[in-house]
Amino acid sequence: MLMKKRGVLLVENIIFIVLNIVFLTILILFLFKQGSGAVVLEQSYAKNIALLIDSAKPIMEIHLNMEQAIKVAKKNNVEPDEIIKIRDNEVIVKLSEKGGYSYSFFNNVDATAYPKDEFYVFIINEKENE
């Protein structure tokens, strides 16, 4: 009788602990997924790059580690060389097929960007018409 009673208690406790672990796992996965989502990263990278270009001076070469962005882009079928586009004085970061985020910079320079392994290289030159 006692043995049976203890057995029931053990099963209840195990179920309770397992449910708690499941709950915590879902919560942690949700947090990680939100933090590395394409929308969040697009905004973060676009603003970072715009500020980098703003503070850069002509004849500079900047290497930016974009491993995380390239991983997300590949998962969303976006080629690495399509991630960053610089048009006029606007940086556009695209990590998903339908997404994209743009942010403008005020530094009047000629900026170009291309991928190199897990890095992106930014070349800052003076504008030709000056």
Add this chain to the structure above:
Amino acid sequence: MKKKMNKSKSKISIYPNRRCHLNKKGAEQILAVYWFLILILIAGGIFAMVYVFYHGSYDVRDVEANIMINKLADCLSEGGYLREEFFNITNETFLLNKNNFLEMCHLNFNVEEKWEDEEQYYVEINIYNFGEINKPIFEISEGNKNWEGFCELQDDKEYEKLVKCVRKRFYSLDEEKNQYLIEVLSIIRKTEKNVK
């Protein structure tokens, strides 16, 4: 009589124990329900907080305004001396004007299409003779002057996010070692992309 007493004692001693056992099990089940309710509430709270945090915008205007001031400082002064191409020491005149300011300081105030009709930047430079900070000897501004008025409202919580204003001062010399105080005001709006 003794037997009866014993019987009644045994009854009393058994029932409370049994009731206690049942109550404990029932209470545990009720507590488990409450426990999961609390977990759901906590999860809901965390989901809501994370959603608000990650779906908000990063406000980088403060950094942007500071970078602009640094850029303007580099444009006006080099190594602590006013740049010769902007300041004519013989006539004591400044060669910067509204027409060449953006070009000479390598600035481009064009912004995204959504703001095409409304400039999102404003910069103002005042240069004073050292010791005479009431009247500037040279002043120049560029961008949307409307934003200047919002700087004073920044102390008000309701308007603090409208624009970001950063004002900085630094000193510079000319070739004859005359001292100047240079005050730069930089304002960035871009509210829609930085505040949610």
